[in-house]
Amino acid sequence: RPGNRVNMATSEELAFQNAKAYLLKNSTISGINMYDHLSQIINRVLDERPDNAVDVVGDLSRDLKRTAFTKESETIQETESPSGAVALAQAQAKLFEVTTEPEEAEADEDLQPIVPNVAETAFYFEQTGVGLSREETFRIFLALKQLSKDQPMETVRFWGKLFGTLGNYIVAEVEFKDGEGEDEQMEGEEGDADPELPQRDTSEDQEDEEEKADEPPKSQYKPPPVIPREESRMGTNKKIYFVTTEPGIPWVRLPPVTPAQIAMARKTKKFLTGRLDAPIVSNPPFPGNESNYLRAQIQRISAATHVSPINYYQFEEDEEEEEEEARDSFVVNTEYEGMSYKELADPSLSGWVHHVQYILPQGRCVWYNPVQKAEEEFEDEEEEEEREEPDEPEPEKGPPLLTPLSEDTQLEGQPPWSTTLSTSFATSYTIVGIHSNQWPGAHAFAIDRKFENVYVGWGLKYQPGCFQPALPNQGEKEHPVGEDITETDDPTPEEEAALRAAQEGADQEEEEEEEEEEDDD
């Protein structure tokens, strides 16, 4: 039928036009197109009439392409935006610059180096199966060196690496020289808001006594007193920590840790994200953001897992032993001889001691009595007599410094530390490594007179079973339930009718009595 034939023709035509359009497309690389090139080849063949044309067609094609005119330069320049890898490499290139003059370098050699031999420590750890790749360790060493030049510090140490979901943290532990390193901004920071001072309430009461009856009842809630953080260089704030995401990126100083932050960090379990300003969402609410949480976890890990072989550190002998005060400082034992691998690898772990102070449940290393200060603050309050005095809380005690690891608590029958030997083939050269089971990722090694601690992990404590966050608190009662404010049900219509009937009955009786009295008169 004519209709069909027209359709077929159009579809064939369409296919032909599509094919021709495709052949006419210019190549992006060389600027020629297939249609023109093929027509040139056919023209050449028809002009020159070579023998066995089909066998030399490839050469003809190459020849034509070679002799075609091509533009040498492009007018549009390609600007490549530097990739992240290049930017990081440029930042790290600065680390590799040698900046000391030769004369300065000679003078420096006499002074004891501030940055320890990170490469040597990394080698020992690598033999026990712990650590980071060698190249990364070297970059970390250079970054620590840069840090020690920027800030006046006494010692610096590679504390470890913490992993996060979007980025990692490399942590350096620093002890500043006396008198240096006090960051005034840090000192002024407060943790949670102070409890509302009651002085404001007393002035209001004096002025508006008339309105007192109409005002809604004031909240009786007194928040628990804020426990102040320990001073720098003491207890939980003994060392300062700097973090960076990659060696080469400038170090950021972490704020000092408060007892509230440690107490909250103990109750929650969070992954780090790699951004210091990320919020920490938890119940009970965490006072601070990721930098505070990171600092609290670093302190907890240090307190739980920084260990040294027994007798490496000793208490100073000239201090009198006071039973009440815990000792908080020690010195290196110059006569330390090193221990045999058998003593160090003994499963009872009596050859190792903790050298960081234990953190009490309160969140500090030295117990703070919150009641004394509370009495001073609330001196002016009128209602002091009504307030019940809390009982004197008992001072919290923890194990003293330099306690051997054999005193560590076991978790559900599993030992708190595992030991490994670096090699079973040569017992005289073997390095003893111990790994914490409480904080997976905390490791220490010892050989001869050397030892070191490191943490490579996620910053999470071992917890058998699933973590369950605390449930939200019960809502507070709106008002005290007493005689004048009691909830009762409204009377039902039947009860109301019965009451009304009884009332009318009583009224009627009274009227009748009055009428009777009138009648009597």
Next chain:
Amino acid sequence: MDADGLHLSLDYLGSSGVILSTEQKASLQNSLLLLKNREKFASVELWGKITGIQGEYFIAQGIGNDKLSDRKCHYSTDCRKWAQLPKLDDSARARALKVEGRFMGDASYEAEYIEPPVNSSDPHATGQTVVVREEDRLTAVVDAISHDVAVAPRGAYIKNPQEVVLRNRSFRGLSIAEASNLNSYFHFRPAEELDKKSLIQKANLDKAIDFLDCIEDDIPHGQLHVMLIAMTIITTTSLRYLWLLQL
């Protein structure tokens, strides 16, 4: 990772804290080659290691022709002697996965747990004690980890018309942009979610390459994270198991 290039591949994982001591690397180079020869595998891959309290387990997988399903797991505690992991049926696997706590490090250790009583009217009834050998638990855990976390980039494996999964020799790697995208990674396990896709979605898939589940379809999201380490190396970490890295 393939036993042939073990040294080099391990270097890349160093920044995530995964390293082996020199003695272990030397032993593995030697014993994996012998294992491959003895069991007539086409290739041997080091799956990883599981750290117990008293020792470690190294797991290696011997691979035959089909790279996805033709895998046999072997384990060793000292990188020298390898033993094959037992096969478990479903009920044994379910029991093995219920044991809590860390591995001991000793393959013959028997862990116990108490099965809660079912349909018991007695409130004081204690359930039965179930004993699970550590070897069985190891098999179950290795399979569970592989099932959840084993990952392959898109295009690394292809399925030939005979339905055999092979390594794609033309795979040149992912570009940085593709590599940061979760869409470019698949779960390396027999596909479970593919059939649930609509026909329209399936029409766009290439049968040779897209025969595995995509990571992005995981529920809940955010289980696997892609991180650029030093802007050049991509690691994907599973938050559920805290470890499984892929170059």
